[in-house]
Amino acid sequence: MTGRSVGDVSPQSFHFDEPLPLRSGASLPAYDLMVETYGQLNAERSNAVLVCHALNASHHVAGTLAGQAKSEGWWDNLIGPGKPLDTDKFFVIGVNNLGSCFGSTGPMHVNPATGRAWGADFPVITVQDWVDSQARLVERFGILKLAAVLGGSLGGMQALDWALRYPERVSHCIAVATAPNLSAQNIAFNEVARRAIVTDPDFHGGHFYAHGVVPKRGLRVARMIGHITYLSDDVMAEKFGRELKGGALGYSTQDIEFQIESYLRYQGDKFSDYFDANTYLLITRALDYFDPASEHGGDLTRAFATARAKFLIVSFTTDWRFSPDRSREIVKALLDNRLDVSYAEIDAPHGHDAFLLDDPRYHGVLGAYFERIATSLERPAGLQLKGVAI
């Protein structure tokens, strides 16, 4: 991919004094959102793209952090000058979600009601709650309508929720490698990961901060499970196969024998060093709960009846976490509502993780779509392009 980095970036924290009412019935008092932006907001404030993150990502979507090696944002391959989401044309907003552990108000922050860390008492957050908090952030920028909301996986769910609950405030919804809800199997994997965390003796009912420990054992297992579901069977076979770590079998049940074991343990260790256990519980629950059809008798078509945006839906053939079938359910519901939908099913070997990689066909689709949006921004209203076939 051509294009340059946005260079060194700095996060900003935005404070909100007005309490945020939550789906659970609870309410979050004053809160902060950690944000990064790239590119320039134009005079009409019409070129803003909000990027929503998935499980373990953050507001740091693109660029680097000054003086830190390997500090590229999680979607740096996509976003920058001359990249598919071109920051010479768009003003891109990355926001860390509430309940996360990268700066926005979350479980390790102080609960004003007790003066101690929220821990497991942090209110349960839903995709809708995140979107409501993001809507306030967008207002803070003086933006009446986003050129696009973009997200992959859980981020895609947020993009969909924007389109159906803030229809007048989103021109384009781009939802990648996502699903209209979790399947029983998806929930099952989340639940095993949560049980690993919650039953770790170092979890202390979610109040481990006070004990000066971290439930690393549970976090490691949770991350290992996650990684299996992010990769396709094929790519695992290709990357690791049955390759041994050493030259020969060691005949041990506890030592590493196979490369795949080494990889998973490494990923688990790394994750347990930086990720918060309560955040993991909250975010997997937000995934479980997302189900816009549930408020419409299970009818996804009715759920999207309010939507007015144009849509780009992208899936990957080897994604078995959120398979193309799940994206097609979304596409069908959108078409039933006679909405403008482009759908791309990318033949990529990398499984769910493909949405983070720079497959040229995938980035080609996103680049062409953003180009279409950019062109429409330059034209007077009422003279927009219709349904680019991809």
Add this chain to the structure above:
Amino acid sequence: MTGRSVGDVSPQSFHFDEPLPLRSGASLPAYDLMVETYGQLNAERSNAVLVCHALNASHHVAGTLAGQAKSEGWWDNLIGPGKPLDTDKFFVIGVNNLGSCFGSTGPMHVNPATGRAWGADFPVITVQDWVDSQARLVERFGILKLAAVLGGSLGGMQALDWALRYPERVSHCIAVATAPNLSAQNIAFNEVARRAIVTDPDFHGGHFYAHGVVPKRGLRVARMIGHITYLSDDVMAEKFGRELKGGALGYSTQDIEFQIESYLRYQGDKFSDYFDANTYLLITRALDYFDPASEHGGDLTRAFATARAKFLIVSFTTDWRFSPDRSREIVKALLDNRLDVSYAEIDAPHGHDAFLLDDPRYHGVLGAYFERIATSLERPAGLQLKGVAI
């Protein structure tokens, strides 16, 4: 399915004094095998069928235990008078594998070298080691040649190993829902389960017996992971879907919200009450290590060059643990060797677990195949049926 139960059964323990040399280079001193048999061995000793078990099963394959409710053997739907494996015709041997926790010598037994429980020092056991121990058991019965070796999943691997390493002692090999080796993804799931057990503080490096505790947290997580891989996505969707345990969402990260969570926790709890943690490690490692092609430059066809048995290979369309593709690899290697192979791919919704269920098409295939074997037993040698198409 018609047919009757074999009724109440009693296990027998067989003691072996001769040390068993193991693949690891270690050797198991004197050991015991726990065994059940059903039906009568005929005068020619030609009607014996050995049943090999998978992960958490045992020698208790069929029948009931006197006075115990719900004590049916794990393959009771298949084995009994008038059942697909008809005990009016066959003498069926169920054996608990070494290293297991149901009576055969295993990690909770005393290591004669130390006078304490083996624990994690129990030698690592491979499929080949099990088959070698089973061969000695079969000799003990005075059986020169088994009419069949039958197994599903890990049991199927044992059946295949019998066919390729004891070619003169097996007439038929019936391998159901199995694979010629584990994929990287299969190993990955095993590894996560093992890490959950090994990192449970109650594991005590595998010597938890001396501490009077059981690493239940790890066993629960291990079993939950296993269960996800045993069921198909479809059957999970059908059985549980997104159904809530209560009437409405409770907005909790730790309480049960969905029925699938309740099911998995129940399965995990039940398993942790009866299964041994060291056995879990040993058996998953035996799965990881099984790879007959590895000794032949990765060529499965060459691995089966020694085989002389007739084969029935069965797979299930929705089994994503050991998919039909993996069975077809076996079938191809057998056909390359011009062996007599029947292959049935059963269109069943239940995933890997299907091999334990009584799907009529599946049991029909097994019943027809055993009928073929029974008929051949009644005929003079040299007048056997050839290649029944199924």
